Each structure stands twice: as structure tokens, then as C-alpha cells.
Amino acid sequence: MKNVIEEAAVQQKKTLGFWIYLMTDLVLFASLFATFAVLRGQTFGGPSGHDLFNMPFVLLETMILLTSSFTAGLAILGSNRGYKKQTIFWLFVTFALGAAFLTLELTEFSHLVSEGDGWQRSAFLSSFFTLVGTHGLHIAIGLLWLAVMIIRLIRFKFKQTDLNRLALFALFWHFLDVVWIFIFSIVYLIGGMA
């Protein structure tokens, strides 16, 4: 095995690299936000955000995702102090909340599509589905990551490398939370105005 100092240097590189990846992902979201901002009014005679968005429903989604970020933080706190059972428990809770969020989002999407307001309806809806869907895709990838993490943590009894990965996962999850706050504000609050 490498010595401790070398291991720490490797982890530092990974953390910086992951932060930079997150920032590039943010630029990707920024492009989609800009497109949404430009195309928001292009409803092509179809419904606007004001007609479509169900605000209490979206608020519920938001609260679920914010809570999952909180529980992910609790899991990290637990793992830092070596409380294995707590860590696993909070990771399960995070997974459940993330899955619930994704289910709600898909429910919203399928509802829109069944009403005839799918992504093909107008430029506004294309940009809406793509922006929110890209965030949803990230959540789905995060859930897959989380599932693999939970299995490994249980099986390999909290190896240091897995704990390092857990820290990066938490970064990812909080990042998605931040992006969602912008989606909530720009797409649903501003985009839902009459």
C-alpha cells in the first residue's frame, strides 16, 4: 500500500477534480437555463408555465429534495464519527427521498404528456422538459451511485476509499440540490408568473 501522505495527496486531487467537474456541469446547466430563459415565452399558442405548473406539488418536490440533502449531510457526519449504523440508515433515507423526488417528477412529466402538453408542443415545453429532465437524469445517476455506495459500505465495512467516495457523493448530491433551487426559482416561480 501507498503511504498515508501519498494517499492523502491522491484524495486531494480527486476532490479538486470532482469540484471542477461539478463546475463544468454547472456550465452545462447554465446553457440550458439560458435557453429556457430565451424560449420561455415561445409557447406557440400552447399553454404557458402559468397554465401548467402546480405550485404546491412543486413545493412538495422541493422540500423532499432539500430534506434528502440534509439526510445526506447527517450520513456524512455519522461516517466522520465512525457511527456505521447511523450512516447506513441516513443513506437509506436519502435514497428513499431521492427516489420519491424522481417519482414525483416523472408523475408530473407523464401528467403533462397525457394532457397533450409534451415536449413536442412548443419551444417553451421543449426547454422545460430538457432542463428539468437533465436535473432528473442527474438525480437518477446519483441514486445509482448511492446504491453502489451502500452495498460497498456494508460489504467492505467502511473502507477508507469508500468513505472518500461517500464524501464526493455528498458533494454531488448537494450540488444537485443547489441546481434544483435555481430550477424552482427560475423555471417554476418566475416561469409560472402570468
Added chain:
Amino acid sequence: MLQNILDFVFGRLKPSDFVHDPIMAGAGFAMVGALILAIIGLTYFKKWGWLWRNWITSLDPKKIGVMYILVSVIMLLRGLADALLLRAQQATDGSAGLLTSDHFQQIFSAHGSIMIFFVAMGIIFGVFNLIIPSQIGARDVAFPFLNSVSFWLFAAGMILINAPLIVGEFSTAGWLAYPPLSELQYSPGVGVDYWIWSLQIAGIGSLLSGINFFVTILKMRAPGMTLMKMPIFVWSALTSTGLIMFAFPILTATLGMLSLDRLMGMHFFTATGGGNPMMYVNLIWAWGHPEVYILVLPAFGIFSEVVSAFSGKKLFGYTSMVVALLAIAILSFTVWLHHFFTMGAGADVNTFFGIMTMIIAIPTGVKVFNWIFTMYRGRVRFATPMLWFMGFIVTFTLGGLAGVLMSVPPADFQFHNSLFLVAHFHTMIVGGVLFGAFAGFAYWFPKFTGFTLNERLGRYAFWNWIVGFLLAFVPLYILGFMGATRRLDHYDPSMGWQGLFVVAGIGVAIICVGVFFQLLQLGYSIWKRNDNRVGSDPWNGRSFEWSIASPPPEYNFAVIPTVTQRDEFWELKKKKHGSLLKSHYEDIWLPKNSGLGPIIGAFALAFGIAVIWHMWWLLIVGLVGVVVTLIIRLTSDETEEKMTAAEVAKHELKRGIV
């Protein structure tokens, strides 16, 4: 029933997609033939294992760099063949019936896309891989496996962009595929999909590679090497990768949206449904303009290294060079609209972007003067790298001035989409990026092979290139003034353009002679390699790559050097400290080979083919393949192996360094 199964398996692929006109079929057959020959050769000489172990699965950045360069050289020849066809068509005024309009459009689209994405980008990443670790005193890049994935994604994109020679057709929408022409309504075939997915896959590779080298430079410098003590090439790489990180996600998003329009009937950029084609043009240039600087900044870095090494002086104005690099990098995000002043954004917006464009000429001018002052009172050796530098200074300044001319919005209304523009950006990219690559190739070639390139043939190549280059592009400036627009497959003889087009054609023919001499130079130098053997430092270099053996060992540095000043190696040589090496060796950790990088590339290729030809089962295979392979890699812990201090000592002894 049978038809349903065939549709399911092959999507929209039909036997007739394999039928091409003679020129394309010839190119396709040549490619397949070369591939078959290579396979037969590898089998006959029993080299498959060697290829797999030493190259394909290697995580050594030097090997990956060589593979990048190899792919780029092959693609350069492909792009050059395209250019020859375009020039022949225009020199004969289209009346000879050499190419159909459709084929002509495919060729100019392919020429541009290939030259930017698979030649220029490939060269840049090849040089990064080869040079950066050894210049900063590191043994490896920050993420060796990611590096391999990046390369194989690049290779997958390269295969996709060449596949239309054999099956299907390429995009006819130009190298940036402006909608609504590139939308399903006007381009229903597979051409634009080929374009999207080859760029998307290679672009994601570029993005990952950019992150990789950014972290490498920030985290892996030798002890004592502060940012302002880095070699200037590393600075240029840092700014270039910084730009990659900000620009390439925009490309990913934009290509993604265009693809969603085409695949799922969305309305981002369509002419109907409320779509906004100009949104695409803004987004693609918000990536595209920084992209130009992503390519040219490393070339500036190469020239800075070359000019100081061959003038025997330290680089003039190091600090101002760094500031200029940073200024160019930041300003490059504030000028994108100058690509479409004619869009109608209004006088105020056009003025802003026009002025920003003019301002960018200032840091670039600073660099040109610094290079000239570096030569001033130096003991200049006119070896081939220096010749390329001199050629660059002349052509780049000419092209740069043409650029300033076009940055004036009212003038640009005249130049827009004319051959003046085509001449301008070729002067910048050929005269800047490509000449930089050639200079770097001649300069660093002995470092990675242990022998120099033949100087005489190199000079022949240079003079053919520079003469051919001026003959090929100066007429285009004039034609632009005369009103010739770009992408013409025929024109009326009464325009009086043909003479100049013929001159341009002759120019490209002379460039081909130059390329012939370059290939000859390479072959001859390899053949006569024992006559040109050199030690570790043939040019009396300044930075750390010249302190290690040629070719360098896999671990680069047996002992990581310590830095106290700029050009540490040069200063130590001046003080005659003798060997930099201390005899105390330590264990070195190197990444194990991994076959998962090429496997990810293969699955990405499958994904690309699937989405282009609508083979949905293959799409799932490709996607699941990539995800599963990634999980396997990311959950494996023992990815490095130890080389003990004793083994390192043995290696070093064998190389006769100690």
C-alpha cells in the same frame, strides 16, 4: 415479419446506404483496405499482444500522447485530401463535373469538422500528454485512467466521423451545422446525426481531458515550482484547459439540444413550434470562439519554448506573457457575437462585441513583440522549429490584422461569409496552430525517440509549406474582396474569379509537396536513426523534460526535482552542477494497465452508431456497457503497482544515466 426483425436489428440502415459515388467509394475502400492490411500485418508478425499490452491498454501519458498524434496525422491527411477536392472543384469552376453539389457540401463539412476536432484538438492533447508531466516534474497525470477514457472517446468520435465514407452520408450543413438547415425537416438523413455524435463523444473526451490536465498542473508540480516559475508552455496549457472547462459543456448542451430536436421532435432551434435558430448560433459560438483560443494558446506556448531555446535566451517578458495568456482567455468569452454581426442584434450590441474583438488583439500583440524581443541579441539557431516559428510570425500577424479588419461591424457586413473570412481563419489556424504543432514536433521529437529529424528535408517541407500556404490563401483574401462567398461549388465564369482559384489550387498542390517531404523526413529519419542519435538534451533546452533520458522512462523522473527559480534546469547547467540526479531512489507507484478505457470507447462507439441509425437495442447495450464498465473501474481499489527503489536504480543504471 422478417421486415420487422430487420428494422429492429438495423434501424434505418439499408443495403443501399453502402452505395457511394466513385470518389467516396474509393476513399472508403482505401480506408478499409489499409485497415485490413494492418490487421493482416499484426497477425502475421504476431503483434496483437504487444499492441494490446504496450499501447491500447497503456495508461502511460507518453504512450497516449503518441496515439493522439498518430490519429491526428492520419486525420490531417484525410482533411488534406478533402481540401484538395474542394480546391480542384473550385479551380475548374464546377464545370468539369468533378463533384456533385451534395458531395461538395459533405466534403467541406467534413473538412472543417475533422480539421478542428480530430487534427487540431488531437495534436493539442497529444502534446499535453507528452510534455506537461515532464515539464512540471511529475511522473504522471492526475487521473491516468480518465486520460485513457478521453483518448478512446476521441478515437470513437474519429471512427464515427469517417464512417460515412463507407456507410451512409455525412452532414451537408457545414462544420457548425446551423439550424434550421441541420434540423430534421431539411436534413432528414443520417449526415447531421453523424456530425452530432462524433463531435459529442469526442467533445466529452476533450472535456474530461481538460479537467485532467487542469488538476495535473495545479496539484502535481514539483516542489518549489510556484505558478510563476512554471515553463510558459504549462501556463498556456493551464489557460487552454481552463477555457475547455468553461466552453465544452456549452457544446455538449448545444449538440444535445439539436439532437433532441432531431430525435424527439423538440423545438429548440426549429423554424416552427416557437424554436429559435439564432439561439443555436449564439450557443455554438459561445463555445466556438473560446475553442479557437483553446487551440492557439498551446501553440503560443510551444512557440515561446522554441523561441527561447533556439535564441539561447530566457523568454522576454515572462510575466507579461502570462498576463497576456490570461487576458486572451478571459476576453475570448466576450467576443462570440462577432461571428454573426449580420444577425441584426443592433448597433449597440455589435459595437460592444466589435470593440472587445479589437481589444483581444492587444495581448496577442504583446506576445508577438515578446517573441521578437526574445530573439533580439540572442544567438539564434535557424533549425526547423525556428523556421516554423518565423513562418508563424509572418502569417499570424497578417491573419491577425485581417481579423481586426473584420472586427469592425460595418466592414464585416461586406466580409461576412466571404472567402476573406475563410482566408482569415485559415491563416490563424494553419499559420498558428498547425505551424506550432510542426515546430513542437521537430523540437520534441528527439525527446521521445532518442534521435533527431533530418534537417534538410525539414527545411524543404517548411519552404514548400510557406510558399504553398501563401499561394493558397492570399488569393482567397482577394476573391473575398471581389465578392466570392464561401462554399461555392460553381460560379459564373463572367465573374473573373477562375484565375485566382487556379492559383489557390496550385498553392494547395505545393502544400501537398510539403506534406510529402514531411512524411519522407519522418521515414528517412527513422531509417537513418543511428546516424542522428542524440542524448537527453539536443537543443540545450531550458525546462525539465530535457533533464531526463530520451526516450524517458515510464516513471519520467527517478528523483523528483526541486525548483527554486524559473528555467531551473538551464540555470543549473550554467552553474555546471553536473547531474541533477541524486542517488537516493524511492519506491514509485505507477498505474496498472487497464483495458477498460478502450472498452468504454467501444461502448460509446456502439451508442453513437445506435443513435445515428436508430438501432434502439444497441443504444441500450452501449449505455449499459458504459455504465457497468465505469462502475467496475470506480469500485476497484488496487489500480496501481509498485516499482521498488532497487528496480528504479536498475533501470537508471541500464540507461547509463548514473
